Amino acid sequence: MSADPSIPPAALSGEVSLPEKLADVEPVRSVRTPIRLEYDFIPGSASSGYLNAFADRKILGQQSPVDGAVFVPPRGVDPRHGAATPEYVELPDTGHVGGFCVTRLPIPGRDDLEIPYVSAWIHLDGADIGFLGLVAGIDTSEVRMGMRVRAVWKPDDELGRTAENILYWEPTGEPDIPVTAAGTNAWHAKQAAAGEQG
Amino acid sequence: MRDIAVVSVAQHQEKALTHTTEVELMVPIINEARGAVGLTQDDIGFTCSGSSDFLAGQAFSFVHTLDAVGAVPPISESHVEMDGAWALYEAWVKLQIGGVDTALVYSYGKSSPGSLRDVLSTQLDPYYLGPLWPDAFSLAALQARIMLESGTVSDQRLAEIAVRSLNGAADNPLAVRSSAEATAESVLAEAPIADPLRPSDCAASADGGVAVVLAAGDRARELCERPAWIRGIDHRIDPHQPGVRDLTRAPSAQMAAVNSGAGNDRLDAAELAAPFTTQEHILELELGLRDGTAINAKGGALAGHTMMAAGLMRIADAAAQIHDERADRVLGHAASGLYLQQNLVCVMEGE
Numbered sequence: 001m002s003a004d005p006s007i008p009p010a011a012l013s014g015e016v017s018l019p020e021k022l023a024d025v026e027p028v029r030s031v032r033t034p035i036r037l038e039y040d041f042i043p044g045s046a047s048s049g050y051l052n053a054f055a056d057r058k059i060l061g062q063q064s065p066v067d068g069a070v071f072v073p074p075r076g077v078d079p080r081h082g083a084a085t086p087e088y089v090e091l092p093d094t095g096h097v098g099g100f101c102v103t104r105l106p107i108p109g110r111d112d113l114e115i116p117y118v119s120a121w122i123h124l125d126g127a128d129i130g131f132l133g134l135v136a137g138i139d140t141s142e143v144r145m146g147m148r149v150r151a152v153w154k155p156d157d158e159l160g161r162t163a164e165n166i167l168y169w170e171p172t173g174e175p176d177i178p179v180t181a182a183g184t185n186a187w188h189a190k191q192a193a194a195g196e197q198g
Numbered sequence: 199m200r201d202i203a204v205v206s207v208a209q210h211q212e213k214a215l216t217h218t219t220e221v222e223l224m225v226p227i228i229n230e231a232r233g234a235v236g237l238t239q240d241d242i243g244f245t246c247s248g249s250s251d252f253l254a255g256q257a258f259s260f261v262h263t264l265d266a267v268g269a270v271p272p273i274s275e276s277h278v279e280m281d282g283a284w285a286l287y288e289a290w291v292k293l294q295i296g297g298v299d300t301a302l303v304y305s306y307g308k309s310s311p312g313s314l315r316d317v318l319s320t321q322l323d324p325y326y327l328g329p330l331w332p333d334a335f336s337l338a339a340l341q342a343r344i345m346l347e348s349g350t351v352s353d354q355r356l357a358e359i360a361v362r363s364l365n366g367a368a369d370n371p372l373a374v375r376s377s378a379e380a381t382a383e384s385v386l387a388e389a390p391i392a393d394p395l396r397p398s399d400c401a402a403s404a405d406g407g408v409a410v411v412l413a414a415g416d417r418a419r420e421l422c423e424r425p426a427w428i429r430g431i432d433h434r435i436d437p438h439q440p441g442v443r444d445l446t447r448a449p450s451a452q453m454a455a456v457n458s459g460a461g462n463d464r465l466d467a468a469e470l471a472a473p474f475t476t477q478e479h480i481l482e483l484e485l486g487l488r489d490g491t492a493i494n495a496k497g498g499a500l501a502g503h504t505m506m507a508a509g510l511m512r513i514a515d516a517a518a519q520i521h522d523e524r525a526d527r528v529l530g531h532a533a534s535g536l537y538l539q540q541n542l543v544c545v546m547e548g549e
Binding site: 031033035037038039040041042043044045046047048075076077078079080081082083084 | 216217218219221222225226228229239252255264265266267268269270311312313316317320324325328329
């Protein structure tokens with residue numbers, strides 16, 4: 001301890017005093033401390049139901065007990081209300097593009113993905129929220145909100161309990177749905193109307 | 199100071215949740231705690247939770263679990279990377295500041311997907327201790343050796359603490375380890391897993407969650423016939439570097455007990471969140487617990503230790519004894535870090 005408190009200790013003033021034999025040793029500037037921890041994740045009840053059905057080319061959502069809204073993929077809960085959603089609903093593999101982006105940068109680990117590619121919020125017919133998928137089979141400049149799409153599945157013998165079952169979504173050629181009703185627009189309009197009535 | 203009480207508690211715990219995500223775990227627990235006092239999320243002024251990304255193995259894992267709360271319309275919310283007892287402390291402060299009269303506090307831990315004894319090593323400093331990867335049992339055994347050799351505790355005393363938990367947990371459905379027949383003799387006959395610690399010295403690891411509703415003043419009286427009024431709550435911390443500490447003591451626990459007024463009157467019950475019998479022994483001394491206080495009547499944390507929730511579960515267990523008139527004055531304790539580095543004491547009373 002310094003007798004005069006106005007004089008900072010050597011460590012704080014930046015001057016370090018080393019024993020003479022360490023004078024020419026290169027100082028340690030960083031330390032590497034690798035951490036490796038392994039986890040065995042489990043999908044849980046709702047996702048297990050979804051993934052099991054997915055292996056049979058079926059897409060399951062869950063229905064809110066509060067207002068019947070359909071969520072896909074299901075997570076076991078209506079996150080707006082914290083209400084459990086035990087009821088599954090089977091959905092078709094057709095829907096529309098609720099929103100999209102064109103990406104011109106490669107993703108590490110996905111060399112198979114040609115750039116530019118389109119990732120989109122796919123809103124299945126009968127679902128109230130979208131989920132992420134690739135859109136292909138069309139020039140990227142022609143993708144639009146409201147465009148009708150259907151799933152392109154892997155061959156049956158390659159299906160597994162995985163989100164990789166759907167290779168991409170391709171246009172059906174049907175007329176677009178209006179942008180005002182695309183994505184969550186229609187759902188939010190419906191909710192607002194219900195709120196006004198309530 | 200406002201009068202603030204625990205008005206409702208709910209919890210679930212089992213050895214390993216192999217078919218349930220954290221969200222699926224917490225939906226029924228949160229709804230049970232809110233529903234028991236007739237509240238929905240719209241009636242909750244502040245929400246605070248405790249959990250750990252290191253258990254979940256993913257960053258910002260707590261934001262997923264908000265799905266279990268219901269955050270529409272948007273809620274006032276906070277999270278601590280701590281045992282839920284510290285989330286309760288934050289909610290208590292929020293209620294003291296005023297503007298809100300109710301709070302939802304919850305925490306959960308699912309350590310079964312990983313190796314908890316290794317995950318815990320990540321709380322060590324990254325320069326000196328961390329790179330050695332000492333596991334949690336080995337570190338606790340170093341402390342146990344010091345305690346035994348210095349005579350601050352005996353093998354027999356540790357076995358008695360283990361038996362108190364095993365016997366007390368016998369009719370507790372939330373306990374994951376119990377035995378009505380266990381005796382000090384049978385515990386002492388166990389082969390050590392990290393010498394000198396025997397299996398019954400180490401808390402039984404569990405997965406689970408807990409939710410608590412707090413309310414202030416008249417709101418608490420409206421919601422609950424016998425609120426558990428928080429008369430004192432304090433948390434303190436000792437240095438992180440174990441080398442500078444006397445490992446036979448936990449001064450932060452003693453200070454938290456003094457500051458929360460634990461010793462000012464008779465305590466009917468104390469619920470301690472000690473992960474080892476050695477640490478439960480230290481806590482009994484530091485908290486000044488005396489004869490007449492029922493300690494961990496249902497087995498406590500030793501009978502089932504849910505990382506990140508064990509402390510809030512103890513507060514919930516203590517509060518429940520006020521709610522159903524089994525006790526008039528109780529203590530709930532939570533700990534965090536290596537060798538009881540951090541301690542929180544919550545003293546509650548009925549009216």
